Amino acid sequence: MRVLKFGGTSVGKPENMQMVSDIINRDDEQKIVVLSAVSGTTNSLVAIGEELYKGYQAKALLLVDELYSRYELFLKNLYKKDEFYQRGKSAVDLQFAEIRGMIGEPFTDKEERVLLSKGELMSTQMFSWFLTENGFDNNLIWALDFMSVDEDHEPDMTAIRPKLAKILDDNRQKNLLITQGYICRNAEDEVDNLKRGGSDYTASLIGAAVNAKDIQIWTDIDGMHNNDPRIVDKTAPIPHISFDEAAELAYFGAKILHPATIRPAMDFKIPVRLLNTMDPEAAGTIISEAK
Ligand code: ASP
Ligand code: MG
Secondary structure (H helix, E strand, O other), X not given: OEEEEEOOOOOOOHHHHHHHHHHHOOOOOOEEEEEOOOOOHHHHHHHHHHHHHHOOHHHHHHHHHHHHHHHHHHHHHHOOOHHHHHHHHHHHHHHHHHHHHOOOOOXXXXXXXXXXXXXXXXXXXXXXXXXXXXXXXOEEOOHHHOOEEOOOOOEOHHHHHHHHHHHHHHOOOOOEEEEEOOEEEOOOOOEEEOXXXXXXXXXXXHHHHHOOOOEEEEEXXXXXXXXXXXXXXXXXXXXXXXXXXXXXXXXXXXXXXXOOOHHHHHHOOOOEEEEEOOOOOOOOEEEEOOO
16 A cells, blocks of 8 residues: 655646546556645635634635635536536535635634635545546545544544544455545544645555555655755755654755654654656655665
């Protein structure tokens, strides 16, 4: 079993979803595919939440309408057959109906967490129907059914592991399992999340829970660089670093991985590969035990 996580840009356009499909269908090894929300979505949901906190219902509605227009266009360009367009669209419409239902109602932290979960719930359903339309058998598995945090908001491995094992057993015949990054349940069984950028962390927790061969983090840059490519001109990807070095880099603010991601992989000695969806043949970076 391998775990492959694709970030917001990797699922940010229909063309990019096609690239993700090409990558995960290169062989028929069993995979759990973790997706972020379509790029920009979580930021928009945060902005909608801010308006709802302030009681600015009209402004919130405007932002919801704007976001919905983006999804309408995305759906039109994603599917070829009306049947699959309709399936993708109903999944998205259902989430938007719930978002719209929050307008004019009391809005607390609890509603905000439900609001923030919508991005990953939509990207995964859209992608799953896209795979099905293209003849790739897959099943959606729901992060809210197995990913959880305890009272201290720490991932609850003793709960995650058996739940996921049961789900995998029920899906033995499926080579491709698609799931949501970022979202989880908390100790009160409410919808919660692993904090911004948390999809990496989801992938690493799943990798540890199923003892995966590796955890692949697919983004839009070719691995970890020896300098910050946004600041320094000529940077090069580092082919291999140790867990300790990666943890240190993340701790010091290297923006490539959610900082908690390394820990579960390190504890269970599962190599983490950083790869580039836009350049799938590039070697990227391997984070593993010793050099
Ligand atoms: N969609 C969430 C965020 O933007 C989680 C993620 O992309 O990892 O923070
Ligand atoms: Mg994101």
